[in-house]
Structures are given as structure tokens and as C-alpha cells.
Amino acid sequence: MTKAVTSKAKRIGMTGDEAVANAAAVINPDVVAAYPITPQTIIVEHFSEFVNNGEVDTEFVCVESEHSAMSACVGASVTGARVFTASASQGVALMYEILFIAAASRLPIVMAVANRALSGPINIHGELTDQTVCRDTGWISMFSESAQEAYDNTFLAFKIGEHPDVSLPVMFGLDGFILTHALEGVSPLDRKFVKDFLPERQMKYPTIPGNPVSSGLLALPDYYMEVKYQQELAMEAARKVIPKAFEEFGEKTGRYYGMIEEYQMEDAKTALVTMGALSGTTKFVVDKLRKNGEKVGMIKVKTYRPFPGTELAKALKDVEAVGVIDRDLTFGAPGPALYSDLKTTLYNYKNRPQIFGFIAGIGGRDVLVEDFEHIYKQVLNLKGTEKPVPIEWVGLRK
Amino acid sequence: MKKKKHLECEKPLAEITDIRFHGRGGQGVVTASRIAAEAALMEDKYVHAFPAFGPERAGAPIEGFTRISSEAFTIKTEIHYPDIIVILDPTLIGTVDLGKGLKDGGIVIANFAGSMDELKSKIGIAKKVSFYKVDATKIATEELGRPITNTVMLGALVKVTAIVELDNICKATAERFPGVVGEKNVKAIKRAYEEVMSE
Numbered sequence A: 001m002t003k004a005v006t007s008k009a010k011r012i013g014m015t016g017d018e019a020v021a022n023a024a025a026v027i028n029p030d031v032v033a034a035y036p037i038t039p040q041t042i043i044v045e046h047f048s049e050f051v052n053n054g055e056v057d058t059e060f061v062c063v064e065s066e067h068s069a070m071s072a073c074v075g076a077s078v079t080g081a082r083v084f085t086a087s088a089s090q091g092v093a094l095m096y097e098i099l100f101i102a103a104a105s106r107l108p109i110v111m112a113v114a115n116r117a118l119s120g121p122i123n124i125h126g127e128l129t130d131q132t133v134c135r136d137t138g139w140i141s142m143f144s145e146s147a148q149e150a151y152d153n154t155f156l157a158f159k160i161g162e163h164p165d166v167s168l169p170v171m172f173g174l175d176g177f178i179l180t181h182a183l184e185g186v187s188p189l190d191r192k193f194v195k196d197f198l199p200e201r202q203m204k205y206p207t208i209p210g211n212p213v214s215s216g217l218l219a220l221p222d223y224y225m226e227v228k229y230q231q232e233l234a235m236e237a238a239r240k241v242i243p244k245a246f247e248e249f250g251e252k253t254g255r256y257y258g259m260i261e262e263y264q265m266e267d268a269k270t271a272l273v274t275m276g277a278l279s280g281t282t283k284f285v286v287d288k289l290r291k292n293g294e295k296v297g298m299i300k301v302k303t304y305r306p307f308p309g310t311e312l313a314k315a316l317k318d319v320e321a322v323g324v325i326d327r328d329l330t331f332g333a334p335g336p337a338l339y340s341d342l343k344t345t346l347y348n349y350k351n352r353p354q355i356f357g358f359i360a361g362i363g364g365r366d367v368l369v370e371d372f373e374h375i376y377k378q379v380l381n382l383k384g385t386e387k388p389v390p391i392e393w394v395g396l397r398k
Numbered sequence B: 001m002k003k004k005k006h007l008e009c010e011k012p013l014a015e016i017t018d019i020r021f022h023g024r025g026g027q028g029v030v031t032a033s034r035i036a037a038e039a040a041l042m043e044d045k046y047v048h049a050f051p052a053f054g055p056e057r058a059g060a061p062i063e064g065f066t067r068i069s070s071e072a073f074t075i076k077t078e079i080h081y082p083d084i085i086v087i088l089d090p091t092l093i094g095t096v097d098l099g100k101g102l103k104d105g106g107i108v109i110a111n112f113a114g115s116m117d118e119l120k121s122k123i124g125i126a127k128k129v130s131f132y133k134v135d136a137t138k139i140a141t142e143e144l145g146r147p148i149t150n151t152v153m154l155g156a157l158v159k160v161t162a163i164v165e166l167d168n169i170c171k172a173t174a175e176r177f178p179g180v181v182g183e184k185n186v187k188a189i190k191r192a193y194e195e196v197m198s199e
Helices: A016-027 A041-052 A066-077 A089-104 A129-136 A147-161 A191-197 A224-253 A278-291 A309-315 A337-346 A369-382 B029-042 B116-123 B136-144 B150-161 B166-176 B180-195
Strands: A012-015 A031-034 A059-062 A083-087 A110-115 A140-143 A170-175 A183-186 A260-263 A270-274 A296-301 A303-305 A321-326 A354-359 B017-024 B046-051 B061-069 B084-087 B107-111 B130-134
Touching: A012 A016, A012 A147, A012 B029, A012 B046, A016 A041, A016 A083, A016 A110, A016 A147, A016 A170, A016 A183, A016 A191, A031 A041, A031 A066, A041 A059, A059 A066, A066 A083, A066 A089, A083 A089, A089 A129, A089 A224, A110 A129, A110 A147, A129 A140, A129 A170, A129 A303, A129 A337, A140 A147, A140 A224, A147 A170, A147 A183, A147 A191, A147 A224, A183 B029, A191 A224, A260 A278, A260 A309, A270 A278, A270 A337, A270 A369, A278 A296, A278 A369, A296 A309, A309 A337, A321 A337, A321 A369, A337 A354, A354 A369, B017 B029, B017 B150, B029 B046, B029 B061, B029 B150, B029 B166, B084 B150, B107 B116, B107 B150, B116 B130, B130 B150, B136 B150, B136 B180, B150 B166, B150 B180, B166 B180
Parallel strands: A031 A059, A031 A083, A083 A110, A110 A170, A140 A170, A270 A296, A270 A321, A321 A354, B017 B084, B084 B107, B107 B130
Antiparallel strands: A012 A183, A140 A303, A183 B046, A260 A296, B017 B061, B046 B061
């Protein structure tokens, strides 16, 4: 029998999935509607055990698909309930239609995404594309570098999404297998922390018996645009809310986060920029290169939506060249997700680095220390070039 | 961003001991890698334990990894250059490239019933490494009633490397397998601890 960890303790061994399941148990959401899919399965398995053991008060809705899971989440969330779900890859793809509705209805549902490559060919391993393709759905979107960060993101996601100025759904990713199935030491939090950090969700117009409210309405050309603009305003508000949430979390736990994390950037001439679990190995390689006297740093983008453009522009203003490492795909585009957003962001800044794009770790291919060293060398080689440089697929079999 | 960030960013170039476990699907390779990590956590160390991410088929050769360090680290790749390899299943010796990436001066701890010379000639590792062996299959069969050697080999690992305390390996094993099963495993671990042989 798996017992939930709901008290503060020393670091405990948990995989990323176990960490998220335990975080959800501490939060004790009103409703969880989820459908199991590799590599998210352990989250749902563990959480349903917690429900069965009576360790949480959650209403667990067994659904027959992810489309139904997200629909049930929407239905539950309009009543003012605190709602959690988790999915991956094909599951997120099947939810896609409802993701837009959750955001437009301003429902702070939280979803953990065990980032996995999309079919086909069928693949169950780590890749961030299942989440980057959700960039236009209106969800706040974050990634995790470690099991601890995935654990912490579970709390942060509710804090941010439920803020009255934001009121948006939040998804956070954890790289399939690399985080979901790898055990690390995780410092747990307890229900006292939740009571303080995450007081009960306050919804302005909940749909409850005796208080009829309409939601999910029709808006034609007369008002649709205004509703969508309000979503953009909510995203803008999130830019203010997120750093405050991170700050409060840091004060209460000692673990501080930012929309971006700058690592060894103080005097860096070259920077590597990435998201998710690749950030960890990038830091390791940066330290290795620094030992050899290389002036290199790295930036981890934690919040992909809202995209931290201002923060990145500031952090990169004195940098000469940047290598962006994407573990996600888009075809026939100017470049993959993070690369394209960063380049777009910096175009109008006077002081900006040259930017080169790299695709790595697709379909769970291990990205080696040597691969990162190669990327760094390539960025140095390419620096100063006046020709357009195509995106390089790192570690591709030829 | 004004304060020090995440606790795991402190010292990525920490001294890390990389252990690779070799076995077959169904022999508890992943469990071995986890118990080693859980024992290290009891000593406030930093860990990373995970299987090689491939197809999971019963009987097929598989690998499990454990990183242990007294300092926080951030590396997330699979282990390609282990310091220590632990071989759970003797039928892998001579059939799989077990020494792949093993560091010079590394350690091989094998479940092997034959002589040390036999092990060294059969395993095909040309590098300068130290060999240790224990007949874990025999211990497991006698103590557990079945030839599952994952916990047994942890006893040998601890004796050879002192990477964690024997007591903590036993404690972590007992936590994972409560009751009589755990007690039997602990007994088997202690036997391997006593019986493992160097060159």
C-alpha cells in the first residue's frame, strides 16, 4: 500500500510522478478527474490509492478518456471547486478542444503534464512538444527541472491560477521518464503550509444550487473579441502575480524560483537557454566549461506562458551569442518553440545577442554532456556570422 | 531572482559516484538502484536513481542507475561512464558488453559462482579495474527461496565501496519489503556482505 507523504520531513526519495502525486495529496483538491497514460500513470495510480485509503477527501472521477477528464474538470471547476488532473502526449492532444474552453471560462484547473513525445511513430519517452503545442490555448505553462521543482510547481500552479487577477488554468510539465521515473530526494510540505499558502479557492460567480449562473456561453462577433482580450489581460496580470507567488513560496520554504533562472550569467559572453530537465545538465556543463575558463552561463525558462520576454532581454543584453536548446518540434517554422519566441522577443532591442537554434533529446534520446559541449562550441564558431544559420538537430544519426 | 535560487543549483560539479546495475527485466534492477539511493538519503546525501529508459521486457538485459553524492548536483543524463558496475545476473557475463564506459580504476562487483580468473577471462574488460565476486544466486536461493539477487548484491556493493552504511541498506530494504520478506532480504544482504571476495 502506498501511503501519502503529508508531513514535513527530511528529503524523501520520490520519482517526479510520486512527487506530484504526494503534492496533490497535501493540497487535497476537491475534485480530480484523470485518465492514466504513460509516463503520467504513477501520478493517477498513487493518487487513486490515496483516495481509496481515505488520506484525501477528493472526489476522484474515473473517466473513459482525456477529453472526458478535462470536461469533468471544467464542470467541477465552475462550481468553485479546486480541481487537479494530469496527462501526457496523446492524452493532452485528446483534451485539446477543452483546454481552450477551460481558459476562456477562466477556470484555474491545474494539470501536470508528464511531457512525452507525440505519435507517430509511437514513442513514450521525454519531449516537451505535447506542452509547447498548447501555447495558444490560454493556459499558463511552466516546466520543471527536477522532481523537487515538479513537487513545488504543484503548489505554485494553484497559487498562480486561483489569484483573482489571473483566474486561469495552469499546466506544468515534467520530462517523461527523465523526471517522472527518476528518484530524487524531495523535501515535502504539509497541510499547515497549504492552509497558509493556498487558502480555499474564492470564486466570484460559482455555479451552485440556489445560485444559478450561466457559463460557457455564446459570443458572436459582437463580444467574442472582448472576451479574448480579457484573457490576454489575465495573462498580463499573471506576469505580476507569478513573481510574487514565487517570492512568498521562497520565504516559506527556502526554495526560490523565477520566471527565468540565471545561472553563472554575471560575466557571461555566451549563454545557453533551455527549459525543463535539460536545464540540469546544462548547468553541469556550464560549470565544467567555467572550470576551463570559458565565460559561459545558462538561463532556464521556467514560465513558458506568459513568456518572460522582458526578463530574458535584460539577462541577455550584454551577451554576444546564445544557443537555444529546444526539446520540442514544429515543422516548416522559423524554428522550434523557445528559439522562435526568444528571437521574436529580442528583435527590437538594441543590445541583443546573436541567436542559434538547436533541437535535442527528441523522443527521449539522451542528451549527453558531450552534446552540450558540442552546442557550446558551435555557438562560438557561428558567432559573428552574417549568414542565416539553419537549426541544428543534435545527436541525429546519419 | 535576488535571493539564492533552488537548492539543487549549489554545486553541480560535486563529486558524484555513478553506479550502474546490470540485470534482466523482472530481477529487480530498478529496485536495487532505488534502495541504494534511499539508503543514501538516510545519510542526507544527494541521489538520482532511475532505469535505462527502454522497452521493459521480462528476461531482456536491462540497466539501472544510481548517482550518489554528498553535495547537490543537477546532471540528468543516463550514466555512461560509471565508477562501479554491479552485475545481478551471471548469465550476462560474456554475453553483454558490461564494461562499456566503465572508468579506469573502476569497480566490478559480479554475482558469479566460478573462480576469479574465470570471471576475468569471461567478462572481457580490458581496462584496469578491480574485480569482486559473490555467489549471490546461491545466497538468494538459500535465504529467499528464489534466485532474485538484487538486494543480495547491495550487501556486496556496500562491503566493497562503503558508499552507504550497511545498516541503512538493511533499513531501506526492510522499509521496501515489510515483514518476513524484508527480514529474509536483510539476512541475505548481510551474508553477501560477509561472503564477497576480492581478487
